[in-house]
Amino acid sequence: MIEKTVAELSAALRARKISSVELTQTFLDRIARFNESLNAFITVCEESALVEAEAADAARVSGDDRPLLGIPLAHKDIFCSRGVLTSCGSKMLHNFIAPYDARVVELFKEAGTVMLGKTNMDEFAMGSSNETSHYGPVRNPWDNRRVPGGSSGGSAAAVAADLCAMATGTDTGGSIRQPAAFCGITGFKPSYGRVSRWGMIAFASSLDQAGPLCKSAEDAALMMNVMAGLDDKDSTSIDRPVPDYSAHLGDSLKGLKIGIPRQHFAEGLSADVEQSIRDGLKQFESLGARIMDIDLPNNHLSVSAYYVVAPAEASANLSRYDGVRYGYRCDNPVDLEDMYKRSRSEGFGDEVKRRILVGTYALSAGYYDAYYRKAQKIRRLIKQDFSRAFQDVDVIIGPTSPHKAFELGAKSDPVAMYLEDIYTIAVNLAGLPAISIPAGLANSLPVGMHIVGQDFDEARVLNVAHQFQLATNWHRHKPSLQSGEA
Amino acid sequence: MDWETVIGLEVHVQLSTQSKLFSGTSTRFGAEPNSQANIYDLAMPGTLPVLNKTALKMAVRFGLAVDAEIGRRSVFDRKNYFYPDLPKGYQVSQLDYPIVGKGSLSITLDDGAEKLIGITRAHMEEDAGKSLHEDFHGRSGIDLNRAGTPLLEIVSEPDLRNAREAVAYLKKLHAIVRYLDISDAIMAQGSMRCDANVSIRPRGQQEFGTRTEIKNINSFRFVERAINHEVERQKDLLEDGGKVVQETRLYDSDKDETRSMRSKEVANDYRYFPEPDLLPVEIEESFVEAVRAELPELPDEKKARFMSELGLSEYDAGVLVSSRDMAEYFEKVVALCGDAKLAANWVSGDLQALLKRLDLEITDAPIQADRLGALIARIKDKTISGKIAKSVFDTLLEDDSPVDNIIESQGLKQVTDSGAIEKLVDDVIAANPEQVQQVKDGKEQVLGYLVGQAMKLSQGKANPGQVNEMLREKIK
Numbered sequence: 001m002i003e004k005t006v007a008e009l010s011a012a013l014r015a016r017k018i019s020s021v022e023l024t025q026t027f028l029d030r031i032a033r034f035n036e037s038l039n040a041f042i043t044v045c046e047e048s049a050l051v052e053a054e055a056a057d058a059a060r061v062s063g064d065d066r067p068l069l070g071i072p073l074a075h076k077d078i079f080c081s082r083g084v085l086t087s088c089g090s091k092m093l094h095n096f097i098a099p100y101d102a103r104v105v106e107l108f109k110e111a112g113t114v115m116l117g118k119t120n121m122d123e124f125a126m127g128s129s130n131e132t133s134h135y136g137p138v139r140n141p142w143d144n145r146r147v148p149g150g151s152s153g154g155s156a157a158a159v160a161a162d163l164c165a166m167a168t169g170t171d172t173g174g175s176i177r178q179p180a181a182f183c184g185i186t187g188f189k190p191s192y193g194r195v196s197r198w199g200m201i202a203f204a205s206s207l208d209q210a211g212p213l214c215k216s217a218e219d220a221a222l223m224m225n226v227m228a229g230l231d232d233k234d235s236t237s238i239d240r241p242v243p244d245y246s247a248h249l250g251d252s253l254k255g256l257k258i259g260i261p262r263q264h265f266a267e268g269l270s271a272d273v274e275q276s277i278r279d280g281l282k283q284f285e286s287l288g289a290r291i292m293d294i295d296l297p298n299n300h301l302s303v304s305a306y307y308v309v310a311p312a313e314a315s316a317n318l319s320r321y322d323g324v325r326y327g328y329r330c331d332n333p334v335d336l337e338d339m340y341k342r343s344r345s346e347g348f349g350d351e352v353k354r355r356i357l358v359g360t361y362a363l364s365a366g367y368y369d370a371y372y373r374k375a376q377k378i379r380r381l382i383k384q385d386f387s388r389a390f391q392d393v394d395v396i397i398g399p400t401s402p403h404k405a406f407e408l409g410a411k412s413d414p415v416a417m418y419l420e421d422i423y424t425i426a427v428n429l430a431g432l433p434a435i436s437i438p439a440g441l442a443n444s445l446p447v448g449m450h451i452v453g454q455d456f457d458e459a460r461v462l463n464v465a466h467q468f469q470l471a472t473n474w475h476r477h478k479p480s481l482q483s484g485e486a
Numbered sequence: 487m488d489w490e491t492v493i494g495l496e497v498h499v500q501l502s503t504q505s506k507l508f509s510g511t512s513t514r515f516g517a518e519p520n521s522q523a524n525i526y527d528l529a530m531p532g533t534l535p536v537l538n539k540t541a542l543k544m545a546v547r548f549g550l551a552v553d554a555e556i557g558r559r560s561v562f563d564r565k566n567y568f569y570p571d572l573p574k575g576y577q578v579s580q581l582d583y584p585i586v587g588k589g590s591l592s593i594t595l596d597d598g599a600e601k602l603i604g605i606t607r608a609h610m611e612e613d614a615g616k617s618l619h620e621d622f623h624g625r626s627g628i629d630l631n632r633a634g635t636p637l638l639e640i641v642s643e644p645d646l647r648n649a650r651e652a653v654a655y656l657k658k659l660h661a662i663v664r665y666l667d668i669s670d671a672i673m674a675q676g677s678m679r680c681d682a683n684v685s686i687r688p689r690g691q692q693e694f695g696t697r698t699e700i701k702n703i704n705s706f707r708f709v710e711r712a713i714n715h716e717v718e719r720q721k722d723l724l725e726d727g728g729k730v731v732q733e734t735r736l737y738d739s740d741k742d743e744t745r746s747m748r749s750k751e752v753a754n755d756y757r758y759f760p761e762p763d764l765l766p767v768e769i770e771e772s773f774v775e776a777v778r779a780e781l782p783e784l785p786d787e788k789k790a791r792f793m794s795e796l797g798l799s800e801y802d803a804g805v806l807v808s809s810r811d812m813a814e815y816f817e818k819v820v821a822l823c824g825d826a827k828l829a830a831n832w833v834s835g836d837l838q839a840l841l842k843r844l845d846l847e848i849t850d851a852p853i854q855a856d857r858l859g860a861l862i863a864r865i866k867d868k869t870i871s872g873k874i875a876k877s878v879f880d881t882l883l884e885d886d887s888p889v890d891n892i893i894e895s896q897g898l899k900q901v902t903d904s905g906a907i908e909k910l911v912d913d914v915i916a917a918n919p920e921q922v923q924q925v926k927d928g929k930e931q932v933l934g935y936l937v938g939q940a941m942k943l944s945q946g947k948a949n950p951g952q953v954n955e956m957l958r959e960k961i962k
């Protein structure tokens with residue numbers, strides 16, 4: 001039961017083959033058994049989860065039949081959840097009990113889901129390996145010595161290890177898709193503005209977007225049906241009709257035009273990852289799609305531009321953590337300046353501090369034009385690259401990450417770590433929807449395939465991914481877990 | 487040396503919206519500390535701003551009132567600095583694309599001439615909270631009630647040439663925002679704040695001298711004093727061979743001096759960049775036109791109308807329109823009494839003197855416009871004389887019964903009954919045979935004495951015209 005997709009669990013709950021309480025308890029038991037070694041959860045909400053599950057079962061009895069009623073999920077610890085620790089993976093917020101629910105959390109509550117807990121993450125979502133968390137690194141369920149990817153590493157590992165049926169994550173430069181790829185699950189980043197950012201702790205406001213981490217594209221569609229939509233509390237959320245994302249999953253791919261960016265199959269891509277993706281493309285051809293090469297000529301600038309824009313925004317977004325109103329405050333400050341300096345030096349980890357410094361520098365008088373303004377210009381060029389490509393193709397497919405999951409500590413050089421997101425970052429800069437789905441195993445480690453769609457063409461991306469998953473079994477592969485050992 | 491003063495003002499006006507610029511919290515003044523700060527105002531993680539449309543509309547109203555270009559695409563920026571009463575660690579403001587561009591307003595100089603003062607720009611921004619350093623047992627308290635209150639920062643061109651002009655500009659700005667109903671603009675409460683950039687240069691020199699910025703000026707009177715003081719300070723410095731340092735200076739009204747606050751050279755680098763949580767504000771032509779259609783009559787237009795339609799002098803009209811409340815009061819009085827000149831004399835004369843004596847604003851006038859209007863109406867219809875009216879005016883302060891009742895009950899009604907007047911005249915003639923003879927002998931001026939006697943006898947109530955006429959007839 002535990003390994004089933006949300007769609008399957010939903011059917012089982014509807015058919016009363018299992019209750020939400022039973023299901024919730026099963027997941028809680030698994031968390032108790034495996035979380036110590038995986039470190040996927042920062043907070044487990046055992047009591048409230050069972051209360052919510054009981055409520056869901058009661059609602060079911062009184063005729064409530066909503067698709068996600070009673071489904072246990074986990075939220076990335078970046079989403080504010082009322083009355084529950086919301087740490088964002090940081091010592092700075094180690095004592096922050098959120099006084100309100102993020103819109104995403106609220107929507108899942110309204111959908112009748114059960115919150116099992118809050119998942120581990122890179123501190124303030126800054127990282128690609130989940131090694132920057134104040135709560136320690138998350139382990140990849142496929143191999144305990146390896147990272148799960150980041151920053152939504154806890155959510156990805158929890159889904160892969162069947163510690164929850166589904167999870168939420170956020171993606172600023174690849175933070176949903178890369179851990180999904182490393183953990184062999186499905187991770188979807190919607191178009192910028194599609195899901196409300198209210199209550200989602202900001203890293204880089206113009207890039208951050210919430211999305212699902214789950215076991216299939218079909219599940220991602222179910223989650224998107226809950227998450228997507230205009231929110232008047234988020235001025236950047238978009239007022240566009242929200243389609244039923246499940247409705248078009250079954251559409252045929254005959255005649256689908258798939259673009260393959262030359263730049264994504266170039267130097268730096270590991271051979272085994274490339275092989276899996278090429279095999280996947282053949283699969284699409286057999287489903288009736290047409291494959292053509294495309295160019296994204298400015299793709300090589302995306303990482304540089306991103307590491308100006310994102311830290312610049314972050315440097316301001318993280319200014320509020322000053323020890324004055326909430327969160328970490330240093331002991332015995334002698335004056336205001338001392339309180340600021342020590343609270344922030346002690347409360348933030350190295351990667352966060354590095355990015356605050358980089359961002360502050362990029363915005364400084366005399367450097368703004370050379371860095372921030374230029375990065376924004378590159379951002380427009382990258383967007384244009386995609387617009388041009390989408391005149392000829394319906395979706396763009398490539399690898400999610402140049403490598404499979406790497407070992408803990410393997411990327412000690414920050415720039416090497418940043419390059420892990422070379423295929424995903426451009427998508428955030430352009431604000432497009434994209435999914436990562438399992439497309440193979442190489443040496444018993446998952447490989448993720450990246451499918452990028454046009455602005456607000458989420459339904460198409462999910463349809464393409466779902467058709468692949470109907471034809472293949474990669475998303476059904478499971479890691480074999482060892483309990484209790486790190 | 488003959489120095490010329492150059493002044494530019496930066497005026498912050500608190501927009502009188504019900505709620506804050508980016509959150510739904512109330513902006514009411516004087517509430518318990520931190521009772522008006524919601525999760526956004528407290529900068530809780532994950533919270534986001536939503537622009538208050540009313541504030542936007544008010545800013546556009548102002549722009550149209552000073553003939554300014556309206557920014558069709560205005561952008562909010564983050565101004566970064568750390569301070570405990572700035573919860574987000576940045577202030578959301580507007581740098582490159584303000585909502586209001588170049589405009590102008592005209593001021594009246596001491597010699598009665600008009601001068602056009604350029605407005606460089608006006609932009610929306612959020613206010614900070616307040617740090618309270620007293621009453622906390624050696625610690626500092628923070629009150630975030632004010633944090634996020636919408637401000638309009640109005641920047642003038644360096645067109646002002648002396649402190650009197652600066653005050654005239656500030657008063658005109660005050661009048662305009664009050665007419666527009668977009669701010670209480672009470673300097674003492676901080677809902678209107680003024681910083682002055684002051685420099686001097688030898689008369690005839692083209693380039694500006696080094697300027698200083700004076701902060702913390704919280705009344706019209708202090709604006710004049712602070713600038714004059716600063717000009718003298720700069721003159722002394724330069725004439726002694728010294729140099730003016732570009733810096734921010736704080737005005738201390740107790741000591742009537744400015745003193746250095748911080749040097750601009752070590753000023754913060756605010757690292758402005760576009761606020762990514764807010765999309766650029768795109769303004770449609772139709773929106774601007776709708777706001778324009780709702781604009782009230784502004785001081786200059788009203789003054790012109792008072793002169794052309796009501797026949798007031800330029801001076802009277804200027805005084806009456808200088809504040810929206812006074813103009814409204816005056817117009818109510820005119821509507822009731824039907825005599826604009828009489829109304830103008832009373833409002834700018836007796837009423838102003840009374841308010842000055844009691845130190846009251848016209849909005850708190852102890853005699854309401856409808857009562858003053860009723861009083862003047864009785865002068866106009868000759869029920870009472872102007873002189874009697876002044877005593878009724880004083881009575882109105884203590885007695886809130888209707889004007890006509892007071893006139894009636896105190897028997898102040900002018901006597902116009904010819905029988906009664908005849909009796910008065912007869913009594914006066916009988917009592918003053920000598921003077922009557924003088925009049926008969928052609929000493930015209932003695933008639934005035936007899937009229938006076940009759941008025942005295944009537945306790946001022948007799949109609950002096952009628953008395954005069956009847957005396958002439960009887961003595962002839």
